[in-house]
Amino acid sequence: MNNKTKFSNLLRRFKLIFVADKLNYYVNQFKNNSKNKKFIQENPDVLLPPDYLIYESFHLDYYHYYNGGEKTAVWLSNKFSNFSNIENIKILDWGCGPARVVRHFPNILPSAEIYATDYNPQSIEWNRANIKNVNFNLNFLAADLPYENNFFDVIYGISIFTHLSEQKHYEWAKELTRILKPGGILFLTFQGEAFKQRLSESEIKVFDKGKIVVRDKVKEGHRTFSAFHPDAFVVRLFKDLDVVEHNKSFLNNTALEQDSWIFRKLE
Template identity: 50%
Template sequence: MVKTLFSNFLRKIRLIYFADLIRFYIVKNKQRKKNILFSKQNPNFLLPPSYLIYESFNLDYENYYRSGKHDAEEIIKIVSRHETLDTTKILDWGCGPGRIIRHFPALLPTSEFYGTDYNKKTIDWCSANLPNINFNKNLLSPELPYQNDYFDLIYGISIFTHLSLEMHYGWFEELYRITKPGGILYITSQGDNFRHKLSVSELQDYENDTLVIRDNVKEGHRTFTTFHPPKFMRNLFERMEILEHIITKPPQGENWIPQDKWVLRKRIKNS
């Protein structure tokens, strides 16, 4: 609770971004030896610039590799319970520096892959270093260059967690537009597992099914944080069929909190 109050104070006086930048250099120094060792042991594994990794995940090279591969395999496993993914079009919405999407071509060699992100530096790096994936830089506003009903699967890992209320509605409509009828949308959110991170006033809003938004910083950045009451998300997704809402219990002894996973299907008209 003390950490939450201090963080909210820094946010109020608009110093949260600078505090996070200082944290980046502290983490970079702390992880230096471990990351150098990983690079030496895996010379053929291309790594993005350090800040791009930190901004989208955490600055641990081995974890960037292992968690990306694990998450790609998990997405395929979960979605395959509802839909075959052979010869499909798949979009990583908010792909960051390719942590997850880079593993998909080897796992689903007959499918087509796309990645989009609002960060130009991360898209430039992905385009130059990750083959067999079509990358696109999007804006923060909900507008993508893809045709209606284009993708069989769209996944967004911890993207709604950095968006405002307005952008929740706008981006859901855009994702709905480009998902094929019968296609799958796979989204994560910060649900009940994160209740202990909320202040008293934030928890009251959360229990009233209101988005809890910590802003006063650039929207979309890692320090812009949103928490999602499940009822709010169900209302947001009402145009789609909710196939699964997966809540994973936080593992003991680990500094990691699982986000909720939402598996949605775009309804086929007249079905």
């Protein structure tokens, strides 16, 4: 566990992590100000959500929000096509935030019915007002989505389980399975083995037993609420689905990439 993580844990213990994160937001806003102004000048037609919504869901960098979101959407569509016919499908972005990824799918998959849901009412309000050809819904932390059983061909959630309690993991796994069609694909990311370097010795002991590690003391669902997932836990969590692909976490430059898992619902 590095010094940055130790300091973060100390802030969390004294319930100051949210305050520190808000200060970090202002630092990032100042740090990226010139770069973001340049992006606006070069891309005057790109609609951008309020800064804090971008920061809360990703990085406060307009280029990475928009262009990075597009690259992720293209990568996901190619990934889905390896396991499913992606023509005329129904697809859900579970935990869409301010539409970083899902805003690009109408152009990438023009024949698809595209849906997105998030628990942040400000994100959903902005998305509905600014993003076309996507059906947005507000959800809550309770695992209850307004969709019929066996509704979606593809569901994806990027860094969503990473901000939920253990109980909510099981509740949401059940709900996502409910709305996924038989034969449908579920793509999710988790903070896996590579993230052990951020854990304390006591947390590593829990992790190595195949148990989830949760850092709370903040509002559940917020970016500062963090969960870490050993492989055995993820397999138990989705024991009723088939694992069709698992890509391990890795260090990308100085940033850790999350594990990606693809599951298929049994026919």
